[in-house]
Amino acid sequence: MKVTVVGAGAVGASCAEYIAIKNFASEVVLLDIKEGYAEGKAMDLMQTASLNGFDTKITGVTNDYSKTADSNICVITSGIPRKPGMTREELIGINAGIVKTVSSSLIEHSPNTIIIVVSNPMDTMTYLVHKTTSLPKNRIIGMGGALDSARFKYRLAEALEAPISDVDGMVIGGHSDKGMVPLTSHATRNSIKVSEFLSEERLEQVAADTKVGGATLTGLLGTSAWYAPGAAVSGLVQAIACDQKKMFPCSTYLEGEYGLNDICIGVPVILGKNGIEQIIDIPLSDAEKAHMQASAEGVTKTNGLLEL
Numbered sequence: 431m432k433v434t435v436v437g438a439g440a441v442g443a444s445c446a447e448y449i450a451i452k453n454f455a456s457e458v459v460l461l462d463i464k465e466g467y468a469e470g471k472a473m474d475l476m477q478t479a480s481l482n483g484f485d486t487k488i489t490g491v492t493n494d495y496s497k498t499a500d501s502n503i504c505v506i507t508s509g510i511p512r513k514p515g516m517t518r519e520e521l522i523g524i525n526a527g528i529v530k531t532v533s534s535s536l537i538e539h540s541p542n543t544i545i546i547v548v549s550n551p552m553d554t555m556t557y558l559v560h561k562t563t564s565l566p567k568n569r570i571i572g573m574g575g576a577l578d579s580a581r582f583k584y585r586l587a588e589a590l591e592a593p594i595s596d597v598d599g600m601v602i603g604g605h606s607d608k609g610m611v612p613l614t615s616h617a618t619r620n621s622i623k624v625s626e627f628l629s630e631e632r633l634e635q636v637a638a639d640t641k642v643g644g645a646t647l648t649g650l651l652g653t654s655a656w657y658a659p660g661a662a663v664s665g666l667v668q669a670i671a672c673d674q675k676k677m678f679p680c681s682t683y684l685e686g687e688y689g690l691n692d693i694c695i696g697v698p699v700i701l702g703k704n705g706i707e708q709i710i711d712i713p714l715s716d717a718e719k720a721h722m723q724a725s726a727e728g729v730t731k732t733n734g735l736l737e738l
């Protein structure tokens with residue numbers, strides 16, 4: 431199992447590290463445009479192998495796509511992150527060009543690959559890969575919902591004063607400060623609805639804190655987060671590599687599901703060896719439907735900025 435990660439920056443390196451530590455891939459190729467950078471990150475990570483007990487071989491390359499040939503899975507993290515006060519949507523001007531070039535170079539050397547898009551604004555970058563490559567829709571996956579759901583569970587556990595392993599919940603919709611749709615009514619603590627334990631006001635606060643999860647970290651760190659994003663990507667990669675048939679909310683191209691068309695947005699999917707093997711169309715409450723509709727309108731507006 432060969433995995434390529436483009437962008438050896440904060441998220442790309444974290445992603446490579448988690449993939450290696452989980453020890454399911456034979457090879458991870460890290461590629462960056464900055465001379466020597468991916469080579470350095472790969473060497474540093476390889477020097478953790480005996481300490482962390484993994485056998486995955488990590489190699490770094492400067493913009494040499496021939497070294498990525500025949501990758502089963504390619505992750506795109508190349509591009510700029512936001513700074514405090516910015517939205518993810520403001521990154522489109524620079525990141526769209528990067529994602530378009532990178533995805534086409536990857537596919538040239540790995541025509542059968544599955545692509546996971548991470549660069550922001552992620553739903554629009556996922557849509558861009560759909561519109562500018564000939565990959566089938568099951569092989570183009572946007573990572574956002576897995577991360578947003580992990581943050582939702584963190585906030586729920588905090589409110590419940592419970593361990594995170596007691597909590598389950600999911601966030602669908604666009605991966606943006608306003609567009610996320612935390613499914614509060616479906617969230618549970620050991621199969622009991624969280625509304626049994628928390629007031630409506632507290633649950634609204636949990637949802638609000640979840641939606642600005644990325645912005646909160648960007649304010650604290652001066653750039654956007656990388657540990658949880660890297661871990662979330664590694665979860666998707668593992669589900670595909672190990673054919674786990676696990677459910678994650680991912681950005682995928684919709685053709686009528688959730689009443690939406692010609693858009694990539696976060697919905698629950700089953701991930702296995704073929705990438706997205708099924709889209710799960712769960713019934714939403716009227717309020718959740720309205721949030722999903724508004725979220726889709728936001729993503730469509732950003733998609734309109736693409737030069738396709």
Ligand SMILES: NC(=O)C1=CN([C@@H]2O[C@H](COP(=O)(O)OP(=O)(O)OC[C@H]3O[C@@H](n4cnc5c(N)ncnc54)[C@H](O)[C@@H]3O)[C@@H](O)[C@H]2O)C=CC1
Binds near residue numbers: 436528550
């Ligand atoms: N979808 C999600 O949930 C998340 C998305 N992100 C996004 O991921 C992206 C990366 O974030 P960070 O790793 O923090 O940024 P970073 O600046 O640490 O790393 C980005 C790397 O991409 C490289 N790069 C730029 N253009 C390239 C090209 N054409 N080819 C190859 N490499 C190139 C840069 O040299 C740099 O090393 C950002 O757009 C950020 O907004 C970050 C966290 C979560």
Ligand SMILES: O=C([O-])CC(=O)C(=O)O
Binds near residue numbers: 550605
């Ligand atoms: O907040 C950002 O810009 C990066 C990101 O998508 C996240 O951490 O959720």
